[in-house]
Amino acid sequence: MNETNPTPSQTRLQSSALGGLRVIDFTHFIAGPMATMILADAGADVIKVEKPKGDDQRYFAPAEPSLDGQGASFLWANRNKRSITLDLKTDAGRAIAQALVRDADVVVENFTSRVMAQYGLDHETLSRDNPGLIYCSVSAFGRTGELADRAGFDTIMQAESGFMSLTGYADRDGVRTGPAVMDMACAMMASNAILIALAARHRTGQGQHVDVPLFDTGVLMTGFMTAQYLFSGKVPQRNGNVSNDAVPSGVFPTADLPIFITCTSTSLFRRLFIDVLKMPEVGDDPEMQRIDGRLAQRERVIDILNRVFATDTRENWLLRLDQAKVPAGAVRTLPEALESREMKARGLVTQVPHPTAGSVPNVALPLHFSGTPVVPPVAAPLLGQHTDEVLREVLGYSQAKIAELRAAGVLGLT
Incomplete structure (x- = not known):
């Protein structure tokens, strides 16, 4: 000093x-x-x-x-x-x-x-x-x-x-x-x-x-994608807002405004479909209990979520997702983020x-x-x-x- x-x-x-x-x-x-x-x-x-x-x-x-x-x-x-x-x-x-x-x-x-x-x-x-x-x-x-x-x-x-x-x-x-x-x-x-x-x-x-x-x-x-490539030789693909490693993960429209959801584990996937969406037939599906199974059925999962989330508003869905401890958030503009409850709380x-x-x-x-x-x-x-x-x-x-x-x-x- x-x-x-x-x-x-x-x-x-x-x-x-x-x-x-x-x-x-x-x-x-x-x-x-x-x-x-x-x-x-x-x-x-x-x-x-x-x-x-x-x-x-x-x-x-x-x-x-x-x-x-x-x-x-x-x-x-x-x-x-x-x-x-x-x-x-x-x-x-x-x-x-x-x-x-x-x-x-x-x-x-x-x-x-x-x-x-x-x-x-x-x-x-x-x-x-x-x-x-x-x-x-x-x-x-x-x-x-x-x-x-x-x-x-x-x-x-x-x-x-x-x-x-x-x-x-x-x-x-x-x-x-x-x-x-x-x-x-x-x-x-x-x-x-x-x-x-x-x-x-x-x-x-x-x-x-x-x-x-x-x-x-x-x-x-470039994060762990570099390590994944060095191990496998498989070139990572661009998927927009969809994750290469988690299903579901991405932006979903609701009846008014979009939300972002990420389910990085089987337990989160089950909470989403069983506790929030009341769809145990999907949450308990044996093929969905492993990440590779969910990745293989990505399009099916996305189609279900697009259809169901369109039935209610962002605010209501975020409340239910929060109660079930499923990671989700509002997709905001910068002005919306600056005026948000979270920004003011911090x-x-x-x-x-x-x-x-x-x-x-x-x-x-x-x-x-x-x-x-x-x-x-x-x-x-x-x-x-x-x-x-x-x-x-x-x-x-x-x-x-x-x-x-x-x-x-x-x-x-x-």
Whole structure:
């Protein structure tokens, strides 16, 4: 942990799980920023180093007038951080970045290895002055080997990992998921990797380089289907909302709105047909007592459910299914989900103050600790909002020195 005295910005973080930990964040777009946001939510002092024009994610459409024309997606992945702008193409800008790292615990970056080495911000260079440094690279195809400098994005990883081939319907090409699942999964893997490396440092006293590639994450996200293929040689088929491994599983229309049901075991299948649908002739059918038997009769089961569920409303069916402990849920639009009882019960969406918008929506992490709760959310920073504060508090620069750097263009236009 960083042993320097806490700054005013850190004081509120000291009772948190990662209070006192300093992270220098050179990331942009989604995977890297979300990884550091997880650390920030747990109380780490995350200093986001941005180029003078800022992280490109700030300008993703649609632009929000109340955010000075910036996009909401930046807010989503950058709360609880401090922003400093540096022109790393200048000697002074690089010197400031290196000074920030000298006493830091963690560096996270998602540029190419060539870029970080060019600026003297690669692991080999920085670890000479800070051997306890945890240096995390969120890369496309890894930091070593022939693909080390190849760029990649979420959708490319969905395509090349085979993930996209598993999603969609059999009568058309595979489709990408709407949300950026590879970026988000990679962010979670990166934050886990950083915490693992910190735990190792606690034992050994030594830092290390951690590499978390998007492609490797993409392969992981194909799940057990990869293991099934490696064992059997049988290529998994796209079945839309129908499962390859469970019957019934999928979307079923009711008299008004659709529901989703998943029966992954014989006991659930029997509860559905005997307790909910009052059809023991199906629930007790000897051929239906094994998964392979149900898979063989998938179409028969689906036809029965489509016919029976159409006789009553979604609300009534969900009540009966819940009483029988059969997993089921409403198929909702995003607005419906945000207004749902479950969303309100969990308190996942709140409003937090923002310097230009007054307040902005905030979506919480699914992390709940009894002893070290996540810190109260602070909206993602304006571009360069904390430049003066960080230079004063962390590096001890005078206001005159900061003004000199700003006049020389080292700190951008903020």
